[in-house]
Amino acid sequence: MRHLIRVAVAACTLVLACSGAAAARVDRTSPDEQRILDLLGQARIVDDIGYHPGYDRDCDPGACVFGEPWTDDHAGPRGHNGCTTREDVLLMQMNDIELRWGSRCRIYEARLRDPYSGERMTWRDDGYDISIDHVYPLARAWHGGAWAWPLRTRITFANDVRRELLAVSARTNQAKEADGPGEWLPPWRRSHCDYVRRYVGVAVAWDLPLTTADADAVRRVAATC
Structure with a gap:
């Protein structure tokens, strides 16, 4: 009987230890990781984003399906404020801004740290190499369901300065192309958590899909945050 009691006590101790380890793993979830996972739980996830004809960002030939680039x-x-959307994003995200004389939109000098590469840039030296990135790429949005939106909704999405647009280096913007997190992550590892959080946030706000590959990549990144 004493042997059976010892076995039962040992088994109970093992169960409690395992439960404690599981609880410890849960407790180790950081606030940043939980925030990303909570967003991901609201996202629409699909196996793949299909193709829908008609995407045109360059307005040649035919109409621009997301409106004129950087329209006010x-x-x-910040719509109808007298500055283009590109100017709005630069003014919101660059630092130590000095405007051109007589202008409230055009920058003479400013500083930027590319959120994708970590590169430090200045307007005077690198202005031509600073791009505005659509975090959730426009082509991907079109194929993911934006083709069915009214034109005015697509224009508002393409100029969403709060969520969708980031000032970055042209090089990293070109490297990203129309990829999602499943295919591309910023070269600067320190920016991964912020990038996937922003990407999923845009997808949720605009009811755009993530692929299963995107969702898997987001979970992997979230575990490091």
Whole structure:
């Protein structure tokens, strides 16, 4: 009988230890990781994003399906303020800004740290090499369902300065192309957590899909945050 009691006590101790280890693993989830996972739980996940004809960003030939690039004529934040969307993003995200004399939109000098590469840039030296990235690429959005939106909704999305647009180096913007997290992550590892959080946040806000590969990549990154 004493042997059976010892076995039962040992088994109980083992169960409690395992439960404690599982609880410890849960407790080690960081606030940043949990925030990303909570967002991911709201996202629409699909096996693959299909193809829908008609995407045109360059407006040649035919109409621009997301409107004229960087138009001020949109219904989102900072629309109709007299500055283009590109100028708005630069003014929001660059530092130590000095405007051109007599202008409230055009920058004479400013500093930027590329959130994708970590490269430090200045407007005077690198202005031509600073691009505005659509975090959730426009082509991907079109194929993921934006083709069915009214044009005004697509224009507002393409000029969403709060969530969708980032000032980055042209080199990293070109490297990203129309990829999602499943195919591309920023070369600067320190930016991975912020990037996937922003990407999923845009997808949730605009009801755009993530692929299963995107979701797997987001989970891997979130575990490091």
